[in-house]
Amino acid sequence: APKSSLSKKGSSLLAAMSQPTPTTTEPPRLPGDTTAAFGVADIIVVVLYFAFVLAVGIWSSIRASRGTIGGYFLAGRSMTWWPIGASLMSSNVGSGLFIGLAGTGAAGGLAVGAFEWNATWALLALGWIFVPVYIAAGVVTMPEYLQKRFGGQRIQIYMSVLSLILYIFTKISTDIFSGALFIQISLGWNLYLSTVVLLAVTAVYTIAGGLTAVIYTDVLQTVIMVLGALVLMFIGFEKVGWYEGLQEKYSTAIPKIIVPNTTCHLPRADAFHLFRDPITGDIPWPGLIFGLSVLALWCWCTDQVIVQRSLSAKNLSHAKGGSVLGGYLKIFPMFFIVMPGMISRALYPDEVGCVDPDICKRVCGAAVGCSNIAYPKLVIELMPDGLRGLMIAVMMAALMSSLTSIFNSSSTLFVIDIWQRVRRQASEQELMIVGRVFILILVVISILWIPIIQSANSGKLFDYIQSITSYLAPPITALFLLAIFCKRINEPGAFWGLMVGLAIGLVRMIIEFIYNTPSCGEEDRRPAVLKDLHYLYFALILCVLTAIVIVLISLCTPPMPEEKLACLTWWTRHRKGPAIDLKNYKNEAAQINPACGENDLVGRAESGGKEEAAAKPPCWKMMYLWFCGLPISPTPTLSQEERAALEQRLTSIEEKPLWKSVCNANAILLLAINVFLWAYFG
Numbered sequence: 001a002p003k004s005s006l007s008k009k010g011s012s013l014l015a016a017m018s019q020p021t022p023t024t025t026e027p028p029r030l031p032g033d034t035t036a037a038f039g040v041a042d043i044i045v046v047v048l049y050f051a052f053v054l055a056v057g058i059w060s061s062i063r064a065s066r067g068t069i070g071g072y073f074l075a076g077r078s079m080t081w082w083p084i085g086a087s088l089m090s091s092n093v094g095s096g097l098f099i100g101l102a103g104t105g106a107a108g109g110l111a112v113g114a115f116e117w118n119a120t121w122a123l124l125a126l127g128w129i130f131v132p133v134y135i136a137a138g139v140v141t142m143p144e145y146l147q148k149r150f151g152g153q154r155i156q157i158y159m160s161v162l163s164l165i166l167y168i169f170t171k172i173s174t175d176i177f178s179g180a181l182f183i184q185i186s187l188g189w190n191l192y193l194s195t196v197v198l199l200a201v202t203a204v205y206t207i208a209g210g211l212t213a214v215i216y217t218d219v220l221q222t223v224i225m226v227l228g229a230l231v232l233m234f235i236g237f238e239k240v241g242w243y244e245g246l247q248e249k250y251s252t253a254i255p256k257i258i259v260p261n262t263t264c265h266l267p268r269a270d271a272f273h274l275f276r277d278p279i280t281g282d283i284p285w286p287g288l289i290f291g292l293s294v295l296a297l298w299c300w301c302t303d304q305v306i307v308q309r310s311l312s313a314k315n316l317s318h319a320k321g322g323s324v325l326g327g328y329l330k331i332f333p334m335f336f337i338v339m340p341g342m343i344s345r346a347l348y349p350d351e352v353g354c355v356d357p358d359i360c361k362r363v364c365g366a367a368v369g370c371s372n373i374a375y376p377k378l379v380i381e382l383m384p385d386g387l388r389g390l391m392i393a394v395m396m397a398a399l400m401s402s403l404t405s406i407f408n409s410s411s412t413l414f415v416i417d418i419w420q421r422v423r424r425q426a427s428e429q430e431l432m433i434v435g436r437v438f439i440l441i442l443v444v445i446s447i448l449w450i451p452i453i454q455s456a457n458s459g460k461l462f463d464y465i466q467s468i469t470s471y472l473a474p475p476i477t478a479l480f481l482l483a484i485f486c487k488r489i490n491e492p493g494a495f496w497g498l499m500v501g502l503a504i505g506l507v508r509m510i511i512e513f514i515y516n517t518p519s520c521g522e523e524d525r526r527p528a529v530l531k532d533l534h535y536l537y538f539a540l541i542l543c544v545l546t547a548i549v550i551v552l553i554s555l556c557t558p559p560m561p562e563e564k565l566a567c568l569t570w571w572t573r574h575r576k577g578p579a580i581d582l583k584n585y586k587n588e589a590a591q592i593n594p595a596c597g598e599n600d601l602v603g604r605a606e607s608g609g610k611e612e613a614a615a616k617p618p619c620w621k622m623m624y625l626w627f628c629g630l631p632i633s634p635t636p637t638l639s640q641e642e643r644a645a646l647e648q649r650l651t652s653i654e655e656k657p658l659w660k661s662v663c664n665a666n667a668i669l670l671l672a673i674n675v676f677l678w679a680y681f682g
Contacts, residue, residue, distance in 0.1 A: 127323030317660060410438070
């Protein structure tokens with residue numbers, strides 16, 4: 001599910017009420033009040049976690065193919081299905097999802113968990129529909145695919161710049177805010193110090209290792225996240241009386257102080273149902289099925305952060321297997337994030353369910369509500385020594401995992417789609433150094449963004465993120481769907497469709513920024529286009545309007561030549577297309593023949609080729625070359641036969657019949673489980 005969809009209307013649904021509950025007798029505590037609860041065991045767990053993550057990052061960096069664009073950004077196209085699936089999960093489940101999903105669950109119930117289950121369908125579409133086309137096209141980034149599909153540069157540059165803006169001001173800011181909020185509430189650390197330390201450790205192994213380091217650390221952190229969250233889930237369910245007890249206690253989770261003459265402090269009557277009223281529901285069921293699918297397709301099938309993981313697969317079957325594993329993993333957030341958020345409100349209604357501005361300001365520093373502290377509150381109150389430190393490590397894992405993914409993918413977009421436009425003759429070494437420097441720039445921007453996040457309203461931040469995604473993503477979804485399935489679509493239609501969709505989305509976004517969502521008890525003075533048109537409905541309408549514009553303009557302009565569509569659409573994916581740019585993969589020939597490693601090629605080149613062995617550089621220079629991903633020894637030039645074999649491997653979408661059948665069977669089983677869950681909780 002898109003991360004930006006996390007706390008919509010969460011702050012406006014919470015209030016307080018003058019009915020005492022047996023679960024809360026002490027006055028609410030401030031974020032720093034819980035520091036004393038952390039013992040030596042917790043600190044040891046956190047320190048060991050950091051040491052282990054750095055060790056994994058350094059190990060994977062040393063063994064990784066880091067000297068080429070394909071090696072650094074696509075992990076040498078050598079990843080297997082299980083690390084891909086784990087990375088798909090952890091790249092999407094950042095600290096923002098823990099804070100936001102649990103907070104929205106506390107405010108409105110189970111429906112927000114459907115955002116995670118909807119992702120299953122999009123993940124299978126990624127593995128079975130989108131990735132085969134991307135691999136056949138031989139692309140590294142999504143804007144690069146659009147450039148190959150339509151020609152020209154304006155769409156590619158527009159997409160790259162838009163993606164970077166979305167990453168910097170939504171994904172990075174959300175994760176930093178959420179992670180810092182958790183650490184501040186849990187440990188009482190200084191917000192700036194904790195964030196700078198996290199960003200520094202994150203950037204070091206991302207810069208040094210490339211995508212291989214990111215994916216291997218993602219695997220480690222996925223294990224930590226799932227185990228830690230499951231432990232807290234079982235403790236929480238045991239405390240509240242399991243699912244039946246949760247239903248009873250959540251329905252009566254009413255705080256002591258209320259806003260008079262209002263009902264927004266009351267838990268929703270449909271809190272334990274996914275499908276809600278299409279007009280009055282906070283998440284209407286038509287929007288949940290159709291509108292959310294538009295956002296899910298953008299997130300899982302066209303977003304560089306996600307697609308880059310699947311493109312690192314050694315073959316198409318492993319990419320499909322990664323999608324299936326990711327789909328299975330996306331089943332769990334409903335149970336170990338959303339429901340614990342509801343448990344937190346049931347146990348601590350005065351803190352998590354507050355709406356009185358003075359009380360909320362005292363509890364979490366935000367006057368509009370404190371639903372976002374639901375998950376940290378549960379950790380502090382319920383977890384024993386040692387396990388509490390484990391959960392701090394889980395949140396650090398979520399934050400660092402998401403940030404590493406964004407740093408690496410943003411660097412890929414900048415180097416491939418922007419820098420190579422400015423420096424057309426840039427060497428491989430220059431591109432590798434620029435990619436690492438750009439990550440440092442992202443870190444600086446992230447740190448400078450902290451004061452804005454800290455001063456921002458905790459409830460409104462997620463609303464802003466949701467607005468940006470809902471109003472900018474649907475045109476991209478429409479374009480990719482038409483680009484893959486409709487050969488008649490051409491560059492003018494694609495470009496002007498994007499422009500029209502962007503204009504419509506910006507109008508709605510600006511209006512929403514002008515008119516703030518009213519607090520509990522306030523009159524709603526927003527225009528009808530805001531208060532009566534749910535954002536999921538708007539996303540669906542915007543996607544359809546963009547598609548209509550793209551089709552109409554394409555039909556009024558000359559079509560693309562048929563020969564230029566080879567390997568670029570679903571219908572032409574098996575045709576032999578033009579040669580791909582092997583500059584991005586030129587040092588990966590060693591992987592063509594498993595019996596011949598890269599060192600063998602280097603040795604062959606040094607003994608029989610034109611290159612002469614250079615003197616061994618000093619230690620400081622060797623460290624510099626390793627950190628920047630530059631070759632310490634001379635690398636060979638590929639022969640024509642090696643180039644042809646490398647191109648064949650990089651663009652092959654052939655599958656062995658056995659593994660193709662295994663992937664298909666697992667996909668069908670996953671869909672059956674998904675449909676059952678929708679029906680059971682619907």
